[in-house]
Amino acid sequence: MLKQHAGDAARRRAVRSFVVRAGRMTAAQRRALAELGERYLLDFSGGPPNLDRVFGRRASRTMEVGFGTGDALIALAGSEPARDFLGIEVYPPGVGRLLAGCHEAGLENVRVAMNDALDVLEHWLAPSSVEEVLVWFPDPWPKKRHHKRRLVRPWFAALVHRVLQPGGSLHLATDWEPYAEHMLEVIESHPGFSNCAAPDRFMPRSERRRETRFESRGRDRGHRVFDLAWRAVKSDVAG
């Protein structure tokens, strides 16, 4: 299985789940990246960081993949100060906005990786180092020819399982019904996850999530929002 994933690695590098957007960066976002990067951005140049040292304590850790503008992450980190938060996002204006927001709110419990989440999960996080993974409104890539770009795929499930502590959880949300069905199919097929609702069932909306930008966009379009959650259980599948 490990070998198979190693073989998959090259293929998934070629098909990213995101498009690198030039994106307009405001002066405040650019300043935040320049002035606050050292404080909040994780540096992987020396290999996987010791997260207890990075956060200066040992606490339960939540990772949010693809936080976008980061408003939900800032709200969550502010309301759960006993927990540490690791945000992953490749979109520089979003990261700049998050850093500015963290600074403004005086948050000490957030760090950010401005990297492809697949790299972070595969190479830069130790096994069982995270208690919770959140992926809220990942790009649905609705066209069939783009399905291969979806973040939630079997190898993603395997990589998330590797970094989750036993008993930890994976939470997903989407406003695109076919992607919700796809998520169910993919995660349920991994033997290391047990659906927190019931097999093949969705969850009620998570109260912990402040409505995200893409969530409100979906609602404005009349889309139903689907929440999904699994607990990590022991599995023989290497990952």
Ligand SMILES: C[S@@+](CC[C@H](N)C(=O)[O-])C[C@H]1O[C@@H](n2cnc3c(N)ncnc32)[C@H](O)[C@@H]1O
């Ligand atoms: C549709 S947006 C959703 C943003 C936010 N969660 C929300 O609900 O408003 C998806 C985000 O995931 C980010 N993303 C996609 N693939 C990623 C990856 N492999 N690693 C890190 N970020 C990724 C994109 O840059 C984008 O900002």
